Amino acid sequence: xxxxxxxxxxxxxxxxxxxxxxxxxxxxxxxxxxxxxxxxxxxxxxxxxxxxxxxxxxxxxxxxxxxxxxxxxxxxxxxxxxxxxxxxxxxxxxxxxxxxxxxxxxxx
Amino acid sequence: xxxxxxxxxxxxxxxxxxxxxxxxxxxxxxxxxxxxxxxxxxxxxxxxxxxxxxxxxxxxxxxxxxxxxxxxxxxxxxxxxxxxxxxxxxxxxxxxxxxxxxxxxxxxxxxxxxxxxxxxx
Numbered sequence: 001x002x003x004x005x006x007x008x009x010x011x012x013x014x015x016x017x018x019x020x021x022x023x024x025x026x027x028x029x030x031x032x033x034x035x036x037x038x039x040x041x042x043x044x045x046x047x048x049x050x051x052x053x054x055x056x057x058x059x060x061x062x063x064x065x066x067x068x069x070x071x072x073x074x075x076x077x078x079x080x081x082x083x084x085x086x087x088x089x090x091x092x093x094x095x096x097x098x099x100x101x102x103x104x105x106x107x108x
Numbered sequence: 109x110x111x112x113x114x115x116x117x118x119x120x121x122x123x124x125x126x127x128x129x130x131x132x133x134x135x136x137x138x139x140x141x142x143x144x145x146x147x148x149x150x151x152x153x154x155x156x157x158x159x160x161x162x163x164x165x166x167x168x169x170x171x172x173x174x175x176x177x178x179x180x181x182x183x184x185x186x187x188x189x190x191x192x193x194x195x196x197x198x199x200x201x202x203x204x205x206x207x208x209x210x211x212x213x214x215x216x217x218x219x220x221x222x223x224x225x226x227x228x229x
Contacts, residue, residue, distance in 0.1 A: 033215075
């Protein structure tokens with residue numbers, strides 16, 4: 001099973017700043033098949049990025065994904081108030097499908 | 109508009125059973141793989157399992173934590189998938205999300221609002 005470790009656990013930022021979230025895999029993710037989700041309190045997750053770097057439909061371009069192999073990054077170029085919430089990565093290059101433990105982006 | 113609506117959640121005693129349903133609309137349900145993902149209170153996301161489409165023989169796959177206890181099925185004529193949960197344990201307490209598997213890979217492009225399952229005596 002591929003274990004995904006997200007860091008930091010909590011990121012304290014100010015609106016307008018650039019946020020960088022990390023997702024590290026315990027082994028290479030085949031095909032760089034990695035997705036990112038945003039989850040607001042009390043809501044279902046929302047797909048942001050798939051195939052490591054492709055934005056899902058309707059996702060603002062301030063969200064970008066990068067990385068390959070075992071190291072992946074979600075970058076939010078300029079944080080808006082609605083972006084302060086929790087983010088998860090998920091790999092689908094191997095079975096079972098696995099998620100990271102999440103990163104919470106909070107207002108400093 | 110794609111919609112996924114879960115139902116059937118509730119309180120059940122340890123060792124009991126429960127069946128969740130998910131009704132889909134806004135897309136050709138029969139074409140898609142479908143999945144269940146759960147989230148224990150205050151915790152992260154955990155993939156439960158998925159079911160392939162008819163073209164792929166409705167093959168099912170499960171997480172190790174639920175294999176042998178949970179069964180996923182679907183009825184394409186009703187645009188629905190189901191999660192039969194048996195031998196429930198306290199650690200199965202979670203919000204269970206129905207999710208559509210994307211055409212482009214085994215990630216989840218649409219999610220339901222979730223159904224809460226609480227296992228407690």
